[in-house]
Amino acid sequence: MHDIRLIRDNPAAFDAALARRGLPPRAADLVALDEHRRALATEAQVAQARRNELSKAVGAAKARRDDPTDLLAEVAELKERLPAIAAEEKALGERLNAELATIPNVPLADVPSGKDEDDNALVATVGTPADFPFAPREHDAIGPALGLDFETGAKLSGARFTLVRGRAARLHRALGQFMLDTLAEQFAYEQVVPPLLVRDEAMFGTGQLPKFAEDLFRTTDDRWLIPTAEVSLTNIVANTILSQEELPLRFAALTPCFRSEAGAAGRDTRGYIRQHQFEKVEMVSITTPDASEDEHERMTGAAEHVLSALGLPFRRMKLCTGDMGFSAARTYDLEVWLPGQGRYREISSCSTCTDFQARRMGARYRPEGEKGTRFVNTLNGSGLAVGRTLVAVLENYQQEDGGVAVPDVLQPYLKGLNRLDPA
Structure with missing residues (x-):
């Protein structure tokens, strides 16, 4: 299995190694998939932090006897969004791992290049x-x-x-x-x-x-x-x-x-x-x-x-x-x-x-x-x-x-x- 971080850090080297195996470049697609997954993870963190912030705001509003309706509506929206984000992030992670699992190991530098x-x-x-x-x-x-x-x-x-x-x-x-x-x-x-x-x-x-x-x-x-x-x-x-x-x-x-x-x-x-x-x-x-x-x-x-x-x-x-x-x-x-x-x-x-x-x-x-x-x-x-x-x-x-x-x-x-x- 390959480390996506190494591919992300040096995509050209990874593709060059695959080329020696007679395989097409894969780094761009893998990195794009990983970036999408990481963006969703960041979105989930931001949404969870906002939900925690809103929960505190609802408590404070109730203590002041203010109307928390708008706050509760946003909490409800985030409660519904978070599982969907998590599910999509998980699916992308599984897809990334599945892609990585089918790619062979990269050859060491002293291995001769050849077809058969x-x-x-x-x-x-x-x-x-x-x-x-x-x-x-x-x-x-x-x-x-x-x-x-x-x-x-x-x-x-x-x-x-x-x-x-x-x-x-x-x-x-x-x-x-x-x-x-x-x-x-x-x-x-x-x-x-x-x-x-x-x-x-x-x-x-x-x-x-x-x-x-x-x-x-x-x-x-x-x-x-x-x-x-x-x-x-x-x-x-x-x-x-x-x-x-x-x-x-x-x-x-x-x-x-x-x-x-x-x-x-x-x-x-x-x-x-x-x-x-x-x-x-x-x-x-x-x-x-x-x-x-x-x-x-x-x-x-x-x-x-x-x-x-x-x-x-x-x-x-x-x-x-x-x-x-x-x-x-x-x-x-x-x-x-x-x-x-x-x-x-x-x-x-x-x-x-x-x-x-x-x-x-x-x-x-x-x-x-x-x-x-x-x-x-x-x-x-x-x-x-x-x-x-x-x-x-x-x-x-x-x-x-x-x-x-x-x-x-x-x-x-x-x-x-x-x-x-x-x-």
Whole structure:
């Protein structure tokens, strides 16, 4: 959510930031709406003060035994006007907030300008893709013999659902647990088991509502299935005032995630890349504004550490203004190398949202030595998407006979098993 006072103070800068996102100017309309609302608030104050003044005058007139008819008539008129003014002011305030709620966060200065993923900037490449002595296959050719059951998943639930069983299920579980253990033990993230169903307010707080309702699944009792644990974890601090000593807070959770993929029709319809239901390890940090830059690098580094430990080649991309998410002020995408596809694919996004989500949630902290409060900064990142990491392991560790070698760090989770043999 944006602060209307900042827009009012520097409308040109706000419109320039929106232009970098490919959006039309909004400041003039927003400021005009706010000025109308503030004018009504002033009118209400003046009217209330006049009403109080008249009430005293009526009392004095009666004490003098003067005729208070004219005064009473004006009091009656003000009594009738005040609720109407208040109602109009409230309606304008709600309209202003509704307008502000649909405007994405503004990009930080170092975010490259651009329209889509083709304009993203390469930051670093880590690891060298293996040189296979055979033609590497894609995961949907390797996976079925190991337990990726696309047909049964579709039979049970329709397109973009997969049943994972046997060897693939064991590898999937091992990956999720390894990620969670790594983040907790090496990067001090507190493990959390959060609700998977949340209220409207939680989805609004992190920016999924109201604009992206079509990308979500809703239950019959008007709750929402989380598209990512970011929603539950970030909203832990909603409507809370923290002390500075409590920060930073770092949370991590391994949860199912649910997305309708309404905006991805026709993309990745084969295989296990883009599913309606998938598991992901999510990281969330709550910190002070002056620490959020370092926290963004730290969080991205944690996700990179998981990829490196698994021996997977990847690259870090800085997303351009046209490819960033709604709440993000800057995003790093980590893209893993898939030899079967012969290209890099996104496996993690790590974003700093500055105070954008905190304003929507009412999440504040009290700085040391200050009486007032400030909004916290929130950050979120994948550490990692488990299904896509499973895909990456299958493709990067595939053997010519259809088996898959198990990365060293996962073998303790599989009781020492170092290879998955096809059925």
